[in-house]
Amino acid sequence: MEKEMLFCCAVALITAFSCLFLRESRLAALALLAALAGGALILLRILPHLQLLFAAFRAFAADCGLEGYYFTLVLKCIGIAYLAEFTAELCRDAAQGALALKVQLAGKLSVLLLALPLLAAVTATVAGLL
Amino acid sequence: MEDISIIFFLLALAIAVTVLHTFLKQAGRDEYAYLTLVVGLAIALLKVLPVIEALFEGVQSVFGMY
Numbered sequence: 001m002e003k004e005m006l007f008c009c010a011v012a013l014i015t016a017f018s019c020l021f022l023r024e025s026r027l028a029a030l031a032l033l034a035a036l037a038g039g040a041l042i043l044l045r046i047l048p049h050l051q052l053l054f055a056a057f058r059a060f061a062a063d064c065g066l067e068g069y070y071f072t073l074v075l076k077c078i079g080i081a082y083l084a085e086f087t088a089e090l091c092r093d094a095a096q097g098a099l100a101l102k103v104q105l106a107g108k109l110s111v112l113l114l115a116l117p118l119l120a121a122v123t124a125t126v127a128g129l130l
Numbered sequence: 131m132e133d134i135s136i137i138f139f140l141l142a143l144a145i146a147v148t149v150l151h152t153f154l155k156q157a158g159r160d161e162y163a164y165l166t167l168v169v170g171l172a173i174a175l176l177k178v179l180p181v182i183e184a185l186f187e188g189v190q191s192v193f194g195m196y
Contacts, residue, residue: 033178037136
């Protein structure tokens, strides 16, 4: 794991300094593209470990008697939130704050829609108690 | 797995395009100078696109979004 951490630090630093250089060159758009590529490289390196972590969490949840369906739902929400944040930050780097806000809105809406069945289940449980 | 060489490729591409652009502009070929910019951007996009695709597919499979 420390090897991955070292790789991530190296990629981040190299990308940051490259972006400084790229911004001064004729192809200033490449700075954004390099930042995107660097972020993708880091993420691609840590994704397998994330999968291990999620498998462990799923096992814990199963031990506690939580249904796998709910855990998958939570996982989906995290994934959507993460993707929305990643894209929005990139848009903000490209000086497109309005676009970033719209992406975030779409992410929030998606998460809310995904959580709607959960909300319905809670309401049904409360109604059954009363 | 992709590695860091793509960042260095982008750097080299930017240097080459900048030099070519300056050279062509000095020679008075403004239309070719602009064309180098477009071609450089297209090459960079073609190079970065597979990485982004791999990232999105990885996120999709890890977070269980299909």
